[in-house]
Every structure is written in structure tokens, then in C-alpha cells.
Amino acid sequence: MIISIASGKGGTGKTTIAASLALSVPGARILDCDVEEPNCHIFIKPEIKEKTSIYIPVPEIDKNKCDYCGKCKQVCMYNAIAVLNKTTLVFTELCHGCGACSYFCPQKAIKEVNKEIGFIEIGKKDNLSFIHGKLNIGQAMSPPLIKAVKKYINSAKVNIIDAPPGTSCPVVESVKGSDFCILVTEPTPFGLNDLILAVEVLRKLDIPFGVVINRSDLGDKKTDVYCENENIPILMRIPFRQEIARAYSKGQPIVEAFPEYKKDFQDLFNTIKNGKFS
Numbered sequence: 001m002i003i004s005i006a007s008g009k010g011g012t013g014k015t016t017i018a019a020s021l022a023l024s025v026p027g028a029r030i031l032d033c034d035v036e037e038p039n040c041h042i043f044i045k046p047e048i049k050e051k052t053s054i055y056i057p058v059p060e061i062d063k064n065k066c067d068y069c070g071k072c073k074q075v076c077m078y079n080a081i082a083v084l085n086k087t088t089l090v091f092t093e094l095c096h097g098c099g100a101c102s103y104f105c106p107q108k109a110i111k112e113v114n115k116e117i118g119f120i121e122i123g124k125k126d127n128l129s130f131i132h133g134k135l136n137i138g139q140a141m142s143p144p145l146i147k148a149v150k151k152y153i154n155s156a157k158v159n160i161i162d163a164p165p166g167t168s169c170p171v172v173e174s175v176k177g178s179d180f181c182i183l184v185t186e187p188t189p190f191g192l193n194d195l196i197l198a199v200e201v202l203r204k205l206d207i208p209f210g211v212v213i214n215r216s217d218l219g220d221k222k223t224d225v226y227c228e229n230e231n232i233p234i235l236m237r238i239p240f241r242q243e244i245a246r247a248y249s250k251g252q253p254i255v256e257a258f259p260e261y262k263k264d265f266q267d268l269f270n271t272i273k274n275g276k277f278s
């Protein structure tokens with residue numbers, strides 16, 4: 001089973017909720033797909049046992065063969081190639097490594113060379129498996145690294161994916177294929193605005209989802225009203241407690257700082273597994 005944890009905006013407490021859920025399901029795996037700024041490891045504190053560099057194939061032009069026909073530029077969906085004044089330029093920072101340019105080059109003037117975009121680390125915390133990806137500084141293309149992290153999904157296990165915040169490409173790449181997505185929000189106008197955007201994305205992807213409201217006793221009731229009108233289940237409410245905020249700032253997930261929450265997270269998992277939303 002794959003459960004992803006996402007949020008339309010940053011700062012909602014998504015990662016501490018992902019970590020708490022993973023720590024409450026025996027034998028689970030947590031995959032941190034927020035590769036631009038992974039921070040699950042701060043909460044889980046795994047022992048890292050393996051590190052693997054991740055590469056994508058980027059084009060290298062053979063100037064002796066290239067006749068500047070521009071076909072490679074035409075087929076590149078990511079504007080990673082420019083052809084001007086008898087020069088063919090490749091912007092590897094924009095390249096997704098799809099291979100289309102080399103496939104379509106009539107002169108066979110393109111060779112693919114590996115470019116390192118980041119790395120994956122694999123570790124353990126007790127019986128919880130931990131996988132995260134980290135994008136190299138200056139590297140803009142996170143989807144290929146997210147794909148590489150998701151190769152470690154084990155379909156026989158419960159896989160918890162911590163998705164990046166927002167609603168852009170990396171979020172779509174992270175959550176697609178999930179059996180269920182938990183949207184973490186807070187009951188504020190900004191929280192609601194970004195929740196609505198995230199709901200639109202999940203509905204387009206046809207992924208079942210529900211909402212967890214963090215700091216649920218602050219803000220207003222508009223999130224509740226929206227969820228009720230849209231028939232979106234509210235799966236859990238976590239009230240604001242200064243002690244939770246303090247534990248968060250020390251890198252302690254909720255269930256570690258307050259073990260009484262473990263049952264709530266186990267109930268959350270069982271609700272999702274059994275599909276029984278009220």
C-alpha cells in the first residue's frame with residue numbers, strides 16, 4: 001500500500017505527520033520525496049547504511065557531425081536545447097534526460113553522457129525502512145530523482161511518501177500511483193486556499209484523499225465547511241500545543257514526544273486501510 005502525505009503549502013506540519021504515521025505502522029517504509037529539502041531524517045534519525053548517486057543521461061553534441069538542422073530543439077519539451085548561428089547549445093540544468101533529442105537527431109550527432117543530479121540514502125530506524133533523495137545544489141530537475149526514490153517502494157509493505165509542499169510537477173511525480181493521499185492543512189485562509197489547489201490536483205490524478213487539520217483549534221471554521229461541502233473526509237485533528245511546537249523544533253515527531261498520539265495515528269492508518277471514512 002502507498003500512502004502519500006502532501007500539503008498545498010509549506011509549514012503545515014506535513015513531515016512530522018508523515019514521520020509519526022510511519023513510526024506507528026510496524027514494518028513500514030518512509031520515502032522522503034521532498035528532494036529539494038528533505039527533512040524526514042531529522043525526525044526519524046535513521047542509521048544510513050547505503051548511499052547511491054543518481055544520474056540522468058544528458059546530450060553531448062558532436063560538432064563535427066551536427067548540421068544545425070534544429071530537430072533536437074523542436075523535440076525537446078523542456079527548452080533545454082538552442083540552435084543559433086551555427087551553434088547548438090545544451091542547457092543541462094533544464095534537461096530531463098528523456099532521450100528524445102538523440103533519438104531524433106538525423107545526423108546521429110548526439111551522444112548521451114551521465115550527469116549526477118543528486119543521491120539516495122537508505123537506512124533503518126528499528127523496523128522502519130528509510131529512503132530519501134537529495135538533489136545536488138544548483139540542480140533544478142527534481143522529478144528524475146523522485147522517480148529514483150520511488151523505485152524503492154515495496155508493494156508488500158506499507159509505503160509512506162512524504163511529498164514536497166505545493167502543487168507543481170514534483171508533487172505530482174511524488175503522489176502519482178498512491179493508493180491514498182493525506183492532505184495536511186491548517187485552518188487559516190492561506191491554508192484553505194492551498195488546500196483547494198491540492199484537492200484539484202488529486203481529483204485530476206484520481207487519487208482518493210482525506211484531510212488532516214493541524215493546529216485545528218486556531219483559525220476559523222472555513223476549512224471544515226469546505227470539506228463538508230466537498231464531501232472530503234477530515235481524518236484527524238491535531239490541536240495546537242506549545243509542547244508539540246517545541247518538540248517539532250527539536251526534531252521530535254509527535255508520537256515520540258507524546259506517545260499517547262500513537263493510537264491516533266494507528267487509527268488513522270486503519271481508517272485509510274479499511275476505507276471507512278465518516
Ligand code: SF4
Nearest residue numbers: 066068069070072105
Ligand atoms: S538534431 Fe542533430 S544535427 Fe540537428 S541540430 Fe540537433 S544535434 Fe545538430
Ligand code: SF4
Nearest residue numbers: 076095096098099101
Ligand atoms: S534528453 Fe530530452 S530533455 Fe534533455 S535535451 Fe534531449 S530532448 Fe531535451
